[in-house]
Amino acid sequence: MKTKLRIACISLIASFFVQAQQQPKGIIGTSNWMNNWTSFKPATNDYGEATNIIAGTIDKDMRLVKRNVYHLVGVVYVTNNATLTIEPGTVIRGDDKTCGTLVITNGSKIVAEGLETDPIIFTSENEINNRKPGDWGGIIVLGKAPINTLGGIHTLPFDLDPNLNHYGGQDPEDNSGILKYVRIEYAGRKLSASKELNGLSLAGVGRKTIVSNVQISFSNDDSFECYGGDLNLTNLISFRTTDDDFDFTQGAQINISNSIAIRHPFSSDISGSRCFEVDSYEKVANTDMTKKMTKINASNITLVNLEENNQGLVRESAYIRENTFFNLTNSVVSGFAPFVLLEGNIGNGEANLSKISFKNVIANNCTGEIESESGSNIPGIKSYYGNPAYGIEYTKLKLIELFALPNIKGNPDFRLSVNNTVASGN
Helix, strand or coil, rough: HHHHHHHHHHHHHHHCCCCEEEEECCCCCCCCCCCCCCCCCHHHCCCCCCCCECCCCCCCCECCCCEEEEEEECCEEECCCCCCCCCCCCCEECCCCCEEEECCCCCCCEEEECCCEECEEECCCCCCCCCCCCCCEECCCCCCCCCCEECCECCCCCCCCHHHHHHHCEEEEEEEEEEEEEEEEECCCCCCCCCCCCCCCEEEECCCCCEEEEEEECCCCCCEECCCCEEEEEEEEEEECCCCCCCEEECCEEEEEEEEECCCCCCCCCCCCCCCEEEECHHHHHEHHHHHHHHEEEEEEEEEEECCCCCCCCCCCCECEEEEEEEEEEEEEECCCCCCCHHHHHHCCCCHHHCCCEEEEECCCCCCEEEEHHHHHHHHHHHHHHCHHCCCCEEEHHHHEEEEEEECCCEEEECCCCCHHHHHCC
């Protein structure tokens, strides 16, 4: 009886490990979910001339309709708990001269729910082949979910109206609306040497807010940045951003899944551009250390550098600062130097490194593994993550071998190639 029980236990454990090894890596789907609603050549798209102007303050419910093309002029605030609803297929073109920017203030909502066959598009006002990163501001959503700055309320450094520029609170379930099947192109205006708007800034945004199937292309700063808040993010695409693809800070509690960053080395910033930049605070002195530190659970993520000739400004795929929790599982990372970089303050012991985990991950064509800014920490880090239980597999495959169709000139498919036994985990 004992022998049978022992065999059963061994079989169960073996089955568990086999199943773990066979978990699909990178972005997944029974079909290529990046088809139909995305655009990887937005410079050549004809969006039509603007027919209506949006400016000033929206303090009551408003609906934008597909039959119009809208010109977003200056900083437009949605206030007074109003809801801005946008029909599928609507185009909103951000003004260049006045840095058109849409701000959903604390308590208000945006309901931008496009369709796979009819996405909502925020883009540059400039004409075909004259569009560039930073042509306009971007979208800012200010919510009431927790952040870890002192006092629990904070402001963004974007020269916004001080009476409307506040976020944070005590409600992790806060609802700021829906962003679904939405494209944001050529945003991220540089306001000064140290202040740049993002494609989408989510500040203190709560988990009842839906952010799914959003593509941000050619942002002049970060594509997606979360300042605190509590969110589930899925099916996000960041394409050729100048700075970071996904940036998290101020105690953000984020689950991000089935999402991809597609980097081009000549669209990078010399200050250091990564797919993930994760920290809990900018300054300890401004942080309530009794509050939650940033925690990111990232699953089925694909991070890819399109350049395979070691050129351009390619850095690490992820940069992680101290007192931050970061878990990357069932994911594919290809073409970075190194794979991951840890801030020098992160020690090489169990207490620090247990906050940062990698499970069932392919690190392909990465120059360097998990490194530290502090050279003295590197041997301990390599020993810790060198354990096979962590399931980091280092490979040397060409993009065409790794992915189904890694060609952005057509309809790219960055799901793993079904013919690749390494990728499938078998």
